[in-house]
Amino acid sequence: MKFNLRNTLKNYGIVIAFLIICALLAFMSPVFFTLNNMILVIRQTSIYGIMAVGMTFVILTGGIDLSVGSILALSGAICAGMLKSGMPLPLVLALTMAVGLGCGLFNGLVITVGRITPFVVSLGMMSIARGITLIYTKGYPISGFQPEFRFIGGGYVFGVPVPIIIFLGIVLIAFVVLTQTRLGRYTYAIGGNEETVKLSGINAGFFKSLAYVIAGLTASISALISTSRLNSGGPQAGIGYELDVIAAVVIGGTSLNGGRGSIWGTFVGALMIGVINNGMNLLGISSYFQLVVKGFIIIGAVLLDRLREQAD
Amino acid sequence: MKFNLRNTLKNYGIVIAFLIICALLAFMSPVFFTLNNMILVIRQTSIYGIMAVGMTFVILTGGIDLSVGSILALSGAICAGMLKSGMPLPLVLALTMAVGLGCGLFNGLVITVGRITPFVVSLGMMSIARGITLIYTKGYPISGFQPEFRFIGGGYVFGVPVPIIIFLGIVLIAFVVLTQTRLGRYTYAIGGNEETVKLSGINAGFFKSLAYVIAGLTASISALISTSRLNSGGPQAGIGYELDVIAAVVIGGTSLNGGRGSIWGTFVGALMIGVINNGMNLLGISSYFQLVVKGFIIIGAVLLDRLREQAD
Amino acid sequence: KQIVIGMTVPGLQFPFFVTMKAEADAAAAKLGVKLLFIDAENSSDKQMAAIESFVAQKVDGILISPMTTDSLVPAIEAAVKAGIPVATVDRKANTNVVLIHVGADNVEGGRAAARYIVDKLKNKGGVIELEGTPGSSAAVDRKKGFDEVMKKSGVKILVSQTAEFDRAKGQSVMENLMQVYPKFDAVFGANDEMIIGAIEAMSGANIDLKTKVTIGFDATTDALSYMAEGKLGATIDQFPGKQAGQALQALFDKIKNKKNPAKNVTYINPLPVTK
Amino acid sequence: MQTLLEMVGICKSFPGVRALDKMSFDLFEGEVHALVGENGAGKSTLMKILSGLYLADEGEIRLRGKKIVVTGIRQMIDAGISVIYQELNLIQHLSVAENIFLGREPRYAGGFINWKKMYADVDRLLKPFNVDIDPRAKILSIGPAFQQVVEIAKALSLKADIIVMDEPTAPLTGNEVERLFEMINALKKSGVSIIYISHRLEELARVADRVTIIRDGSMIVTKPLSELNTEEIIRHMVGRHLSEQYPVAEIPVGAEVLRVEALTKKGVCSDVSFSVRKGEIVGFTGLVGAGRTEIMQLIYGYLKRDSGKVFIDGKETTIRNPRDAVLKGIGLIPEERKKQGLVLGLSVFDNSALTILDKFSRFGLLRMKTIGDLVRGMVAKMEIKTPTIRQQVRYLSGGNQQKVVLSKWFVRNCKVYIFDEPTRGIDVGAKVEIYKLMQNLALQGAAVIMVSSELLEIMNMSDRIEVVFSGRIVKEFKKGEASSEDVMEYALGLHSRAS
Numbered sequence A, B: 001m002k003f004n005l006r007n008t009l010k011n012y013g014i015v016i017a018f019l020i021i022c023a024l025l026a027f028m029s030p031v032f033f034t035l036n037n038m039i040l041v042i043r044q045t046s047i048y049g050i051m052a053v054g055m056t057f058v059i060l061t062g063g064i065d066l067s068v069g070s071i072l073a074l075s076g077a078i079c080a081g082m083l084k085s086g087m088p089l090p091l092v093l094a095l096t097m098a099v100g101l102g103c104g105l106f107n108g109l110v111i112t113v114g115r116i117t118p119f120v121v122s123l124g125m126m127s128i129a130r131g132i133t134l135i136y137t138k139g140y141p142i143s144g145f146q147p148e149f150r151f152i153g154g155g156y157v158f159g160v161p162v163p164i165i166i167f168l169g170i171v172l173i174a175f176v177v178l179t180q181t182r183l184g185r186y187t188y189a190i191g192g193n194e195e196t197v198k199l200s201g202i203n204a205g206f207f208k209s210l211a212y213v214i215a216g217l218t219a220s221i222s223a224l225i226s227t228s229r230l231n232s233g234g235p236q237a238g239i240g241y242e243l244d245v246i247a248a249v250v251i252g253g254t255s256l257n258g259g260r261g262s263i264w265g266t267f268v269g270a271l272m273i274g275v276i277n278n279g280m281n282l283l284g285i286s287s288y289f290q291l292v293v294k295g296f297i298i299i300g301a302v303l304l305d306r307l308r309e310q311a312d
Numbered sequence C: 001k002q003i004v005i006g007m008t009v010p011g012l013q014f015p016f017f018v019t020m021k022a023e024a025d026a027a028a029a030k031l032g033v034k035l036l037f038i039d040a041e042n043s044s045d046k047q048m049a050a051i052e053s054f055v056a057q058k059v060d061g062i063l064i065s066p067m068t069t070d071s072l073v074p075a076i077e078a079a080v081k082a083g084i085p086v087a088t089v090d091r092k093a094n095t096n097v098v099l100i101h102v103g104a105d106n107v108e109g110g111r112a113a114a115r116y117i118v119d120k121l122k123n124k125g126g127v128i129e130l131e132g133t134p135g136s137s138a139a140v141d142r143k144k145g146f147d148e149v150m151k152k153s154g155v156k157i158l159v160s161q162t163a164e165f166d167r168a169k170g171q172s173v174m175e176n177l178m179q180v181y182p183k184f185d186a187v188f189g190a191n192d193e194m195i196i197g198a199i200e201a202m203s204g205a206n207i208d209l210k211t212k213v214t215i216g217f218d219a220t221t222d223a224l225s226y227m228a229e230g231k232l233g234a235t236i237d238q239f240p241g242k243q244a245g246q247a248l249q250a251l252f253d254k255i256k257n258k259k260n261p262a263k264n265v266t267y268i269n270p271l272p273v274t275k
Numbered sequence D: 001m002q003t004l005l006e007m008v009g010i011c012k013s014f015p016g017v018r019a020l021d022k023m024s025f026d027l028f029e030g031e032v033h034a035l036v037g038e039n040g041a042g043k044s045t046l047m048k049i050l051s052g053l054y055l056a057d058e059g060e061i062r063l064r065g066k067k068i069v070v071t072g073i074r075q076m077i078d079a080g081i082s083v084i085y086q087e088l089n090l091i092q093h094l095s096v097a098e099n100i101f102l103g104r105e106p107r108y109a110g111g112f113i114n115w116k117k118m119y120a121d122v123d124r125l126l127k128p129f130n131v132d133i134d135p136r137a138k139i140l141s142i143g144p145a146f147q148q149v150v151e152i153a154k155a156l157s158l159k160a161d162i163i164v165m166d167e168p169t170a171p172l173t174g175n176e177v178e179r180l181f182e183m184i185n186a187l188k189k190s191g192v193s194i195i196y197i198s199h200r201l202e203e204l205a206r207v208a209d210r211v212t213i214i215r216d217g218s219m220i221v222t223k224p225l226s227e228l229n230t231e232e233i234i235r236h237m238v239g240r241h242l243s244e245q246y247p248v249a250e251i252p253v254g255a256e257v258l259r260v261e262a263l264t265k266k267g268v269c270s271d272v273s274f275s276v277r278k279g280e281i282v283g284f285t286g287l288v289g290a291g292r293t294e295i296m297q298l299i300y301g302y303l304k305r306d307s308g309k310v311f312i313d314g315k316e317t318t319i320r321n322p323r324d325a326v327l328k329g330i331g332l333i334p335e336e337r338k339k340q341g342l343v344l345g346l347s348v349f350d351n352s353a354l355t356i357l358d359k360f361s362r363f364g365l366l367r368m369k370t371i372g373d374l375v376r377g378m379v380a381k382m383e384i385k386t387p388t389i390r391q392q393v394r395y396l397s398g399g400n401q402q403k404v405v406l407s408k409w410f411v412r413n414c415k416v417y418i419f420d421e422p423t424r425g426i427d428v429g430a431k432v433e434i435y436k437l438m439q440n441l442a443l444q445g446a447a448v449i450m451v452s453s454e455l456l457e458i459m460n461m462s463d464r465i466e467v468v469f470s471g472r473i474v475k476e477f478k479k480g481e482a483s484s485e486d487v488m489e490y491a492l493g494l495h496s497r498a499s
């Protein structure tokens, strides 16, 4: 019984912090708690959120991927370019995801085969992918697509925006993969102790690479949504996203040392960042003060999480 | 014997990679290897390099500090404000460093007492310090100082630029501290196994906090140099520096897991980034291509380092 | 011997500077000048390093759009001292040693945008303002000019929030703001990226764009095509290409023919471009 | 004799576990007091309460008759208590000397560390062990046995009045154990009191004055050693009578499964050849650093060999990495459980299932129920003491962690099992179970290799004994062919030139 309570708080401490923030915002802004705004927040969160799912795999293995923002830009730009050239939509979708996948694979292979620390490899990739994007686009956004493509970012299914459906779908899939498949269990194990995993006869390198592939893939899915939503793919897309994405994962309780964390945590972490940004807009806090407030909220939320944990 | 050779390569692999890059650049650009350019490179590196020294302490303990760029901006802005108000120079210097120190202390205390992961705390601080800087400066750079202040960034002593002297001095001090004092050894020990350090009756929290204080302090020293060099302190200063600074440390071979690394590695890592930037500018590589080339060079240099290590 | 000119701008993440660079490249090609280019990646320190390396390479002239008015002054003065003529574009540097400054005043641009809105709204109603990256000089100056005119007018600034010069952020921020201020009449985006994001947000919310007054900044290709489609009302043009072209010409005349420009400060008046 | 320390009515609970239940313990001045009990009985927890690492829920600690209010580790160190924890607590990337003097570095007046003095002090401290350890070497470059020596030296250097040794001999072989005993006796003479925890009951006779037996967190009995015999100790520990410490089984020996020919790696081993047949248990013994672990890692593909061949079922096979080895039917149970055997942050379930996930998935999804049943069965059989199989391995007692490492491989069917120090830290009762499980594997047709430094275990459990000295197999004995003295002579290398 006692054990359960503690565990609950440990796993859901951040949820409680999240709810407190929501309650405060609802109190301060009448708009905040409307259905419309909730849908908005989740839709805005989806782009970061999807990437955060991929990042969760990477961080669970004890790695990090700084290149997701650039991969988003590259796949978005190539997607836009292909659309503009009139390629059929299914092919565009497949190839865009292939771009993300390819970048992720490059990261994964260099990290595992070359045995270079993920920070350096993904930093390199961040620069490379951004450079290729700029070369490809010559620095200008690409726009003007067939209207069907807009469905991905702007469509609705039974009144629910498509990005939200994709986001929730990916969270669900990731949850199943992390808890119910070899890949998932190995992801945790590698982050916990890679040597043990290797000695257990598991191809740790392969599964570790997969985490980066997944991160690349989710970045390109986010790119699809973003490109569709903005109706353009630009070389400036995704700059600095890596920090927000990593923050979502870490605020969600996944340890940067690997081996510990959950997809639900990431989900809440991503929503938290979305809600904070949304809330500050709604309250119309001046942009300089926003930075200060945001900083304190992030620290405060995680601190609350920690305090509850220790209370037991 | 065998042991020594291996160790040498392990410790100096990155130096070899660095020398290869320098040799290539010297071959490709006649300007590169001139005394003038060398001094330029080191002077340009000094701002990052000094921060990288502080960051080395933090990373050695297994932490990370994302707020150094913002701390640089905040201390630079406050420094500029104080100079403009005509405060005596020594007081300005002391108070500027106090600002950096204070921010670092905040980081350190929240991390150790609140037991929050450094990523989150320093991410919060990054936002907070930037916000305060903006509020303080109202968004405008501050300039117009007494000419004596220019000495720090622009002066020479025996023909050597002052920033270089400060940089080398700090590297040297850090080297002595890391290898010859308790603070240094505990920094390594905490990163290696914090539990053990605590079991030995050492106040691990105290020494861990100190690492962040040092990082804050070095950021404010860099702020002095930068403010002096640019003859102004602006709210936009230092944006994104954290990544370059962390990159210098990691390329220098310090493990993000803590406990392993050296100040010489950081020194070479910082110089490497400086040389790459300088070299690409000298070669006139187009700026989009630069990103691609830079990415590959960073990965390549560290790969080379690793290959040499494995060769043995 | 071919003339070599070094050029550096605050950041190619802003389409404004991409345009400036592209047109400078074209102008240079026409003059037969070799243009070395360094992106300052939004950092004064990096831009200073860029100038230093131009000096080290002994270029014949330097064309710079400085990060801030003050932070590059020491570097510029050092370059001039080394005998290299320097021209500034867009933002002025706080020194009188430059050969020529060709600029468009961001504050004036902000004013122009505000006047356009006041005019269109017949001096009443409410406007949503999207600011640029906090603390960047373009953001601060444009806001300053805009707010200054607005304050004296009958149009009210409903809310002003930053979207960091970013299209995706412009969209999200606009989505959020529209809920609290559903009765806005106009939107000002301190650059075209943000106003395009805001327009996408409005389209997404099925708002008839014809009923809203919108104005961006920079006159990027995308903005012009949005205007052609009738989605965007106007954008402020600061003619980055023209600025760079004029400055380059002045540098060329100085280097080649030892001729000083007639005026050492030229302002290109920022104007709202409408369709 | 004067009572130095009393711990009275100590209670300590962890989520789901009552580790200590009104436990009492006392210690006289200048005695060696052994604390024995099953895995998970609460020995280490009691010692961690004494060291100030854990705070007791209830109970009090009296030192020299004065009650002390425990605030933390520092206080207990200052009070003269020094602990060798069961888990190695060294910092891998620091030097031997730094580890020993962590927190008490000799310094010059200016605050700089006096390395010269530090190294000299370490040399002096290590001298009695008669081992060749460079004080400047990083911990990770020395083997586990030497690491333990460093731990001991560290505890001794504190000049404490009370030294706690929690299974100090587990990673050691005969030689170092002897040294340790000599030192313990010397310490005793100088008035130091020692609390000694060990699962090697035969050691008690060598050092202990009194014995306290703990079961399920409570004190069962405290008596002078002279009033107890091994049988009684075991009975008190396990709560029942234990018939045999080394079970006997008749196992038919079949065809050769594994053959190794001329395995060589420079600086590690040379020309190692041997074979193991179906149903056979082959023991490998030798001194610390003889190279047994490395030989096994070479076979397993974890280390790269210079030359040599490995045959499985008579066919030569290439094994480039552990994955190959496992696919070819070899399982290796590593000696360093924390570094190589476990993922500490994962649950008992996840750890135990790590080797078999590939066998139990359907449509990509794991068959959790089947795996869970398998793991639960193994946990029951091995008597792993854990509140649930969801418990993180980190929170298990040392011996129970070792059992998890073993269960991980018991659940997977291999042709060849290589056990490297399988019973390290395991209590007498559980050892018997593990021996039975090993014999069971052999009975089912597996070939078993057991590397062990416990001579008795090797002598009693192996069908053949390979003695390793300095990277070579210097002698092979059949079961019952040799006495322990014979084996020791070869292990010490006394016959190495002759062979």
Ligand SMILES: Nc1ncnc2c1ncn2[C@@H]1O[C@H](COP(=O)(O)OP(=O)(O)OP(=O)(O)O)[C@@H](O)[C@H]1O
Binding pocket: D014, D015, D017, D018, D019, D037, D038, D039, D040, D041, D042, D043, D044, D045, D046, D086, D385, D386, D395, D396, D397, D398, D399, D400, D425
């Ligand atoms: N930090 C902890 N959290 C949860 N449970 C714990 C913790 N430490 C110990 N336990 C539990 O307390 C019990 C006693 O453990 P302890 O380590 O004291 O056993 P031990 O007698 O030292 O056993 P061994 O001989 O295996 O080392 C065990 O059931 C263990 O699982």
Ligand SMILES: Nc1ncnc2c1ncn2[C@@H]1O[C@H](COP(=O)(O)OP(=O)(O)OP(=O)(O)O)[C@@H](O)[C@H]1O
Binding pocket: D132, D133, D134, D141, D142, D143, D144, D145, D171, D173, D286, D287, D288, D289, D290, D291, D292, D293, D294, D295, D335, D453
């Ligand atoms: N003199 C020494 N100095 C440093 N390290 C040593 C020394 N002798 C041996 N070692 C290291 O100690 C470890 C022990 O070797 P290994 O584990 O193969 O031997 P073993 O026979 O299995 O002994 P054990 O497992 O009991 O330690 C190896 O990693 C070896 O490199």
Ligand SMILES: [Mg+2]
Binding pocket: D043, D044, D045, D086, D166, D397, D398, D399
């Ligand atoms: Mg124990």
Ligand SMILES: [Mg+2]
Binding pocket: D292, D293, D294, D335, D420
């Ligand atoms: Mg061994």
